[in-house]
Amino acid sequence: MHRTHQCGSLTTANIGETVTLNGWVQTRRDLGGVLFIDLRDRSGIVQIVFNPAYSGEALAIADRVRSEYVLSVTGKVVQRDAETVNPNLPTGQIEVQITEIEVLNGAKTPPFFIEDGVEVDESLRLKYRYLDLRRPEMQKTLLLRSKASKIFRDFLDGEGFIEVETPILTKSSPEGARDYLVPSRVHEGEFFALPQSPQQYKQLLMVGGIERYFQIARCFRDEDLRADRQPEFTQVDIETSFMNQDELLGMMEQLMARLFKETINVDIPLPFQRLTYAEAMDKYGSDKPDLRFGLELIQVSDLVASSGVKVFASVVEKGGEVKVLNAKGCGTWSRKEIDDLGPFAARYGAKGLAWIQVKEGEFKGPIVKFFTPEEIEALKERTGAEEGDLLLFSADNKKVVADVLGALRLKIGKQLGLINENEFKFAWVVDFPLLEWDEEEKRYVALHHPFTRPRDEDQHLFETDPGSILAQAYDIVLNGYEVGGGSMRIYKRDMQEKMFAALGLSPEDAKYKFGHLLDAFEYGTPPHGGIAFGLDRLVMLLSGRSNLRETIAFPKTASATDLLMDAPSPVDQGQLEQLHIKLVKKPGEEKKVHS
């Protein structure tokens, strides 16, 4: 019996047709000797009916099937009786009267129900991922992911981009995150590394005259995992020659608009808002602000520097700052509600959390008494504080103030229902600093990566004030997530050498680690730049899921384990010998080798 239709595709237009369907038993109900089965395939569900009146032997066979059995059935599509029409099902107007059945495979009772919204422990879902994937939600997400990839490809193909595959077995590059290493069997004592991104290869493709490159590329970082990280992840990797930052950003906006329109039918207004890094940090305390609501941070250092609040005065004197978040409408919160914000703020580095409520036209709260009436007036004006408002103060170095108030802004924004969950608010964050001082290593590190080009007007600052150089770098943010980022790249050897020197890399080390790139810059390298989008995160936002793992067919857990395959796992001693390595045992520990 050859499948003629998909379950979910049947409509009243098929009434009278004889169809053959293949699928899984979702549910079965026996109503007085008549058997109703909801049959499910990738397209959806349809009701099939076994009735002594027309099903013959098929009824007896059907009587033995259980949930998740795989069936092939043939029968006639008929209109349902008016009282049995199911308006919640696309196929709810019809049913199929079955005359033939073949049980293609049986099924044990699954460890959880195959339907959306069931509360199941995630580790059980991951161990039985092949059952979890049957849930409509997972099917929908994987379909959307496939569609999103296709839209990226179609758009970029239309703009003359060539997809080029770059190596997975490549060279360890100790800048950046921890590498996954692969011991070489042929070259004793040597290792490949899995790429953290195809960064160097894509730049070399530009040197190679490819001009417009893209790749939907697997990348690897051996980092300690958080909820929104995976050891392997996918980025849409893009690089162009002869385009400047504005041209590239404009094209990428078109790409995003098409992606959102063609996947979830959302119109994204163009052009995107652009914020400098400095503005973003100042107003939102974050370089990936959620712009679906206001609640901007307010600078008050000047107003409180000489106030009676000693901690404010001393922070400002030491070069720190004092900023305020005006939590509109939270002036009625109880003392306990306000105090509960303290531990939250502390997680982001706050040593305390001063506050003022506006009640009955007055500033109220423990610190009010330390202000002069003029200071109170000035604060009122600067913060726009009105009846019912709550002013939250953070006083510390710039980073802590941004972290604390940025986090409070998000928390309170959510709590107050200021966020429209159906809105997609894109923005570019531009003019990032090129370098960042690392207190531990006592040297500058690259904020993006060492190949980022300084702004033309800042290039002279390498000698005098490298910390103040701004970069031709940009992030694309959406609803509080960074969904992509990139930069124009350095394309001249002397500039790249200056950059390496600023990072504290000796000429010898620079040559050892990046010699191929420095050499390449001497053979006619075009001006180039690019961007990479995080596909997993974009799919997460497109599909309204809350976790990257929901967007990946076979994800790893927070401890980098594949629960389905049981990987990683011990290997044969012989395999290790071929690779010229052995395990380092802790004393007294048994060797962990499968034999």
Add this chain to the structure above:
Amino acid sequence: MHRTHQCGSLTTANIGETVTLNGWVQTRRDLGGVLFIDLRDRSGIVQIVFNPAYSGEALAIADRVRSEYVLSVTGKVVQRDAETVNPNLPTGQIEVQITEIEVLNGAKTPPFFIEDGVEVDESLRLKYRYLDLRRPEMQKTLLLRSKASKIFRDFLDGEGFIEVETPILTKSSPEGARDYLVPSRVHEGEFFALPQSPQQYKQLLMVGGIERYFQIARCFRDEDLRADRQPEFTQVDIETSFMNQDELLGMMEQLMARLFKETINVDIPLPFQRLTYAEAMDKYGSDKPDLRFGLELIQVSDLVASSGVKVFASVVEKGGEVKVLNAKGCGTWSRKEIDDLGPFAARYGAKGLAWIQVKEGEFKGPIVKFFTPEEIEALKERTGAEEGDLLLFSADNKKVVADVLGALRLKIGKQLGLINENEFKFAWVVDFPLLEWDEEEKRYVALHHPFTRPRDEDQHLFETDPGSILAQAYDIVLNGYEVGGGSMRIYKRDMQEKMFAALGLSPEDAKYKFGHLLDAFEYGTPPHGGIAFGLDRLVMLLSGRSNLRETIAFPKTASATDLLMDAPSPVDQGQLEQLHIKLVKKPGEEKKVHS
């Protein structure tokens, strides 16, 4: 200056327009103070002219540029003088009179000329791959590869296939080739493996109800490399549920026809020829026969079994066979020419190479005297030997006879010019044996892989004669290359257990290695099967290149080295410590760690 046109796109239609071009200096010629530069970008080449009459300062700047300098130039498109038209260049009717120039970057003299057909040592090309990629041939091949991938995706998307990404960090599966291993930092003493193919994942996707899956997937095999192998390679990986072999093969033929039509405009006749494995081995001595010419092998065991040629008689008696290749028209070869075939045949296992020439109506050659006139007549009739033919005999076990005569057939076919290099001759080879006896291991091994489904009519043979079971497996061959292969898969646990048992795997080992798959088969697994195409090889055949490395942007050498990046390479001791491994040193050897 914003680029307005690509160099290769300019035609007489642009005459009179002012254009801005970006590109590389291919050549420069100074003719009496007028400077002609061939400017190259990805699209092609155009002649730009600097003339004191209109170029002003631009001429002085242009005078300093050399090969591979990167320029941005602006000027007017004009018709060339009749005598300077270059009919070999698509842009040969026009030239661009330059008024503005910017040197975007300089270039040292490259280590080889950036043009096709230059004799350059391959290792030099790989070390400077970023220059090699500028050659039109490489650009064309990468463009074709990108296009081929897109056609695969568009076709499969149109047929309802979903592209799903499967993990690169997965579990070592000691069946098959050698794995690349990745030590885990988090799980001490444990390892991930890079996938040799997404085989198990794609089957689990079918269990998961994806129904139609594909992926253009990176695969890894740590094998000793030959000219046509790479440690990492790309396959177009396809799996379907509810389709039988005929349906799948028919769809894949459509896919191949579209691929060849849309990339190189070749019409592939459908349907493809189908050969059983037995036929292919019998007629061509190969399971991937080149069908662009005949020269089929001829069975003569019965005719020579009782002849006076002792070695023939004894081979047949021991269960071997004697076959003949009739090298049409080689009857005039000298004794030396014929003898030269001996060492060639020996490479494929031949202990000797008997032959007969047909000259002046007579069989001639050392073995002729051992045949009776009746035997000669029978040989003549069976082999169709005519004046000027050369009969080459191989007598040995089946495998050696196939290898020797299969190789001779290809060699002589080429030598005689029987192969039309512009023809693309596809075929399916079907009905492969399921199992193959491994003399060394004294057990059966899977000819394809352990998940291949036996033919329905052969399934009872597991108990009695497993070696004679034929599989629902198929290879797609093109001009003597296997460009893809696949099978219908086992989808019931008891059948899979029988298969593992036939391979000598204990139930415990089967559970340890493949427990997740055996479990999955108990929860409603649909009948499924699939195929994988070798993308590198298909692109090689489509582009008429002779080496897989020519189809890959950054390939590895025969010793699995990336000459551009210098990978693999030593890593820091600290990295190894984090991974809980250390190097095994040969006595007296220095530790190979970069510090």
